[in-house]
Amino acid sequence: MDNDSNNPSGPKSAITPLQEYVDRLQAQYQPSSVTEKFLVDQMAYAQWRMDRFARLEATLLLEHPPTAKECVRIRKSATSARRSFQQALKTLVALRKSRAGRPARSPGTVPELFRKIEAVDFAPTA
Numbered sequence: 001m002d003n004d005s006n007n008p009s010g011p012k013s014a015i016t017p018l019q020e021y022v023d024r025l026q027a028q029y030q031p032s033s034v035t036e037k038f039l040v041d042q043m044a045y046a047q048w049r050m051d052r053f054a055r056l057e058a059t060l061l062l063e064h065p066p067t068a069k070e071c072v073r074i075r076k077s078a079t080s081a082r083r084s085f086q087q088a089l090k091t092l093v094a095l096r097k098s099r100a101g102r103p104a105r106s107p108g109t110v111p112e113l114f115r116k117i118e119a120v121d122f123a124p125t126a
Contacts (some may be wrong), residue, residue, distance in 0.1 A: 016051065017050070018044065018045065018048045021045070021048045022040075022041060022044040025043050026044075029092065035095065036095065036096075039088045039091055039095070042084060042088040043089055045083055046085035046088065047086075049057075049078075049080055050082055053074055056074060057078075057089050
């Protein structure tokens, strides 16, 4: 049994395993806290999704002309992944800037950035 048989999406060359993205971005950003690791993991997942959607789009174009509905779905998904990556990166940079030059926070305090997030009303609007 080869190593790619556990990959439901096909051979390793077709879809890069998510862990490779995680490893690369963790090496690049070297997260120093649980929160930073979470943000880097979000970035890795988003990047993996963006690449997956690009491959899917290319495959559809080669195999058969995609319907307008398929194109819209792929574009929306890719855009969502890109926004997720950008937001996680923006939050990571802001978190690191807020820590730069400041004394260490006592355990249990919430950084200002997350207070702003908690203040947002996520109730559905009618």
